[in-house]
Amino acid sequence: MLLAAITAYSVSVFIHVTAVVVGFGATFAEAVMFPVAQRLDPRHLPYVHQLQLTINRWFAMPALIVVILTGVYQVSDAGWSFGEFWISATFAIVIVLGGLLGAYFVPSDQRLGAQVERDLAETGAPSADYLAAAKKQGAIGSLTGFLIVVAIFLMVTKPGA
16 A cells, blocks of 8 residues: 555655755745845835744744754654764754854844834935845855755765765
């Protein structure tokens, strides 16, 4: 029977991969949100920060939890070891991603959203301070995207396994 081939492990892998695609895939679109909003009309910038907050809170953070839980299950069920490079490096990346989401991206989007709203109300344009902070956030976002790609590479290729 076809369904007999479906195991708890394969369901866990499905949930794990789905969480990565749904939770982190949307974050890659964040890289184009700011430049598009800036080019169309700076009044869209507060919306960009609100959208990024929503994506991070409702997609990326829950996905991170699902990825950790299913990853731990898969390591134990398949007999892998957390001492294997590809597993420990990926878990380190996931921990860094969680720290960046909770300690940097969410607070900075809250702060930048409020700052650009004030700037627009006062002068009709984003301030130089805002633009510098948004540029820094974009650079850290690029690094985060790179880390996600590295984690996917490690999970798919399993170097040393």
